[in-house]
Amino acid sequence: MIACRNLTRRFVDFVAVNRITLDVAKGAVCVFLGPNGAGKSTTLKMLTGLLAPTSGSITVCGLDVTANPLELKRRIGVLPEDLGLFDDLTVDEHLLLTGAVYGVSKRETRARANQLLHALSLEDGRRTFAGACSHGMRKKTAFAMALLPSPRALFLDEPFEAIDPVTSRIMRDLLVTVARRGVTVFLTSHILSVAEQIATQVVMIRNGKIVWNSPPAALPQSLEQHYFDLVEAPVVEDLKWLGSSQS
Amino acid sequence: MARVLAILRALGRAYRRDQRSLESVVGNNFFLVTALLLQNAGGFIYLLIGVVLLFPLSTDPLRKVPASRLALWPIEAAERRLLRALSPWVNPVSWVVAGLAVWAIRGKVTFGLWAAVAGLALAAFLLSDLPFTPGPAVWLHVPQFPGRWNQLIRKNLREMVCTLDFYCAGTVSLCGLICRSIGLRLPPEAFVAMTVLVALALSSYAESLFGLDGAGGLARYRLLPLAGWEILAAKDVAFLAIAIPLTLPLAPLAGLAAALAALTMGHAPTVNRPLPQTRWRFSTGAGLIFGMLHAGFMAMAACSVYFSSRLFLLPLIAAWAGSIWYYGRRLDRASA
Numbered sequence: 001m002i003a004c005r006n007l008t009r010r011f012v013d014f015v016a017v018n019r020i021t022l023d024v025a026k027g028a029v030c031v032f033l034g035p036n037g038a039g040k041s042t043t044l045k046m047l048t049g050l051l052a053p054t055s056g057s058i059t060v061c062g063l064d065v066t067a068n069p070l071e072l073k074r075r076i077g078v079l080p081e082d083l084g085l086f087d088d089l090t091v092d093e094h095l096l097l098t099g100a101v102y103g104v105s106k107r108e109t110r111a112r113a114n115q116l117l118h119a120l121s122l123e124d125g126r127r128t129f130a131g132a133c134s135h136g137m138r139k140k141t142a143f144a145m146a147l148l149p150s151p152r153a154l155f156l157d158e159p160f161e162a163i164d165p166v167t168s169r170i171m172r173d174l175l176v177t178v179a180r181r182g183v184t185v186f187l188t189s190h191i192l193s194v195a196e197q198i199a200t201q202v203v204m205i206r207n208g209k210i211v212w213n214s215p216p217a218a219l220p221q222s223l224e225q226h227y228f229d230l231v232e233a234p235v236v237e238d239l240k241w242l243g244s245s246q247s
Numbered sequence: 248m249a250r251v252l253a254i255l256r257a258l259g260r261a262y263r264r265d266q267r268s269l270e271s272v273v274g275n276n277f278f279l280v281t282a283l284l285l286q287n288a289g290g291f292i293y294l295l296i297g298v299v300l301l302f303p304l305s306t307d308p309l310r311k312v313p314a315s316r317l318a319l320w321p322i323e324a325a326e327r328r329l330l331r332a333l334s335p336w337v338n339p340v341s342w343v344v345a346g347l348a349v350w351a352i353r354g355k356v357t358f359g360l361w362a363a364v365a366g367l368a369l370a371a372f373l374l375s376d377l378p379f380t381p382g383p384a385v386w387l388h389v390p391q392f393p394g395r396w397n398q399l400i401r402k403n404l405r406e407m408v409c410t411l412d413f414y415c416a417g418t419v420s421l422c423g424l425i426c427r428s429i430g431l432r433l434p435p436e437a438f439v440a441m442t443v444l445v446a447l448a449l450s451s452y453a454e455s456l457f458g459l460d461g462a463g464g465l466a467r468y469r470l471l472p473l474a475g476w477e478i479l480a481a482k483d484v485a486f487l488a489i490a491i492p493l494t495l496p497l498a499p500l501a502g503l504a505a506a507l508a509a510l511t512m513g514h515a516p517t518v519n520r521p522l523p524q525t526r527w528r529f530s531t532g533a534g535l536i537f538g539m540l541h542a543g544f545m546a547m548a549a550c551s552v553y554f555s556s557r558l559f560l561l562p563l564i565a566a567w568a569g570s571i572w573y574y575g576r577r578l579d580r581a582s583a
Contacts, residue, residue: 050469069582073472084467086460088405089398090387097398101471127387130463 001026001153001184002047007056009042016042018208019056024201029175029185031195034205035232040188041081041157043205047186048078048155061152074102077146079156083138087131091122091141094130095148102149109148116144119170135162143171147178154178156187160194172198196223206231250322251329254312258337261311274531276538277415277448283539307372308337340368396481403485406459407452409526416448416493424496435498439553442497446505446545449490451532453513454541456482458524458531469582476575479517483510483571501549504560507567508548512541514574518581 002024009017017039024030034040045051047058049069058065061075078084085094092113099109117123120140130138139162146154154175160168176198179185189195195202196216204212204227211230219226228234309317309331322330335341344365351361389401407413423441426433452458456479457465468478487506494502516522516533524530532538551559 048470050466069579070472070474073470078470080466080470082463082466084463084470086402086464086467088386088402088409088459093398093401100395100397101473103395129386 001028002030002058002060002186004047004058005056007043007046007058008054009039009046009051010054015208017046017053020205020208020210022203022210022213024184024186026184027179027182028200029179029198030187030201030203031199032186032188032203032205033190033192033195033227033231034188038205038231039208040205044081044155044157044186044188048076048080049073050078050080074149075151076153076155077149077151078154079139079142079146079159081157083142085130085138085142087129090127090129091117091133091137092126094141094145098145098148104149112148113144116147119174120144121167136164136167139163140167147174151183153184153186156185158188158190160189160191168194192224192227204231248326248329250320251326251333254320254322254330255333255337258308258311258334262308262337274451274534275412275529276451276454276532276542277412277444278529279532279535279538280447280542281444306338307335309334335372344368392484396477396484399478399481400485400488403456403482404488407485407489409459410452410524411527411529412448412452413489415529416445416490419444419448420493420496427496435553438497439501439549442494442502442553443505443542443546443549445493445497445502446490446509446549447542449486449493449506450509450513450541450545451530451538452524453486453509454516454533454537455522455524455530456486456513456517457521459526461523474575475578475582476571478578479514479571479575482517483567486510498549498553500557500560501553504548504552504563505545507560507563508545509541511563511567511570512537512544514570518574518577 002022004020004022007017007020007022008015020039020043032040032043042051046053047060047065049065049072052066060072063072063075065072089097095113095116096109098104099106099113104112117126120143122137122140122144125133125137128137130141133141139159143156143159146156156175159171163171172194175185175187179200199216202212202214202216202219202223203210212226216223221229344361347356347361347364350356351358386405389404391397392400419441423438425431457468460468471478486509487503490506490509491499491503494506516537520533522531522533532541548559548563552563
């Protein structure tokens with residue numbers, strides 16, 4: 001469902017993504033892990049056609065990403081890093097816009113929007129402008145927009161950050177359900193506990209290169225420990241001035 | 248005192264950096280062209296420029312500190328009062344008002360002029376402290392449009408009415424409406440001139456149609472399965488939905504011609520050199536030369552339709568359609 005070969009993205013002298021080769025099967029939940037600046041979001045942007053690769057090839061849903069951008073957009077749902085919301089539209093209007101431009105009928109859009117707003121506890125804020133929403137509400141709106149057209153592949157950039165535990169659980173369940181129905185889910189996250197629960201494929205990236213790619217069962221130890229060993233180990237420096245006297 | 252001085256220094260720096268109100272007027276087609284063309288006859292426009300500049304510049308400097316941050320700082324009640332008393336002097340307008348007061352005492356300016364300037368500055372200062380956020384009650388009632396661009400057009404309309412350009416155009420339109428209502432006999436040329444002024448007031452916005460979408464909005468455009476021409480068309484429909492009613496009391500067909508001309512030329516800077524804009528300010532246009540050419544094209548379009556033949560609308564519509572198609576493709580290529 002998702003395949004990339006020797007994917008590279010260069011920003012002047014800096015190589016953000018370096019010859020990545022990756023396959024994600026239909027119905028898989030691929031969790032893409034890595035520290036800040038490792039190249040996760042850049043990879044996700046290239047996979048969704050938001051950023052052109054410097055070299056390499058990408059196929060998503062059987063389409064060459066660079067050759068068929070419009071058709072690709074019709075088949076995928078994306079929660080981008082910056083959420084991609086218009087300050088001048090309400091939560092509800094964002095969902096109606098999504099239904100309209102993806103060719104979902106008005107009645108069906110309304111029904112799906114109501115269900116998503118209810119599931120994500122957004123009903124009370126449906127008439128709130130995105131510009132006035134909390135970060136969590138904005139993220140939930142963008143998540144609902146990604147799901148509403150019932151895409152064949154979902155790309156989610158850190159979907160669980162700033163989300164309350166109950167909604168986070170609901171989102172996790174929704175993702176597992178859609179994956180069981182054959183939708184491919186590709187997500188980046190820093191929350192290892194969530195990743196461990198839903199992943200059917202774990203990919204770790206460091207300095208633009210894939211350092212691990214396997215099903216969770218093939219991990220030699222816990223995901224957290226393996227991540228620390230392979231990607232970055234936490235080094236806690238003792239800041240002696242902290243708590244020593246009044247500033 | 249050291250804490251208050253540190254805050255005042257930071258406020259001063261923030262104030263100096265925020266020159267948007269000045270920049271927006273300097274780069275706005277309406278002010279540039281009218282100031283250059285009307286010269287001595289442009290007293291009203293110059294007065295408008297003065298008010299427009301004075302009003303945003305007179306805001307309370309303490310507003311630049313987020314309320315939550317101000318509440319969290321460990322400053323005592325006396326320091327807070329001192330900050331309240333001294334912060335207005337960070338604003339140069341306060342010094343202008345004080346200087347004018349000295350001149351008024353010495354008889355160099357009239358007390359009336361000083362009172363007008365001081366009153367305006369005080370009004371802006373006090374109003375800026377009121378929590379003014381356009382509530383849903385106002386913006387939710389934007390009309391619905393048929394088709395799949397509905398929500399995009401509504402969003403674009405909301406953006407447009409958040410620029411001062413709209414209110415400037417509305418003021419000129421209202422003047423025309425009043426003239427018509429009271430039966431004031433103006434020569435027909437006056438209505439065409441006012442129509443061009445309305446289009447001119449909106450033309451800077453036409454040069455930066457994506458200016459208020461923000462980074463999130465621009466990212467969403469790239470994700471939506473819409474062609475570039477559709478995105479531009481949704482912008483243009485919103486522009487025409489504002490421009491046509493505003494020119495109705497003046498010269499409607501000439502207004503349509505000027506609006507189409509504004510959009511036709513505006514697509515180029517919109518797509519090639521997108522400028523971020525600020526809400527509740529005048530839109531900044533693509534520059535003086537482009538602004539002059541833009542104004543000339545709009546005036547030509549309006550005059551040819553008004554004075555020669557309505558058929559001139561046809562080539563204008565064709566040019567607009569060609570522009571939307573060409574720059575739509577440019578937009579597609581830019582987002583690929």
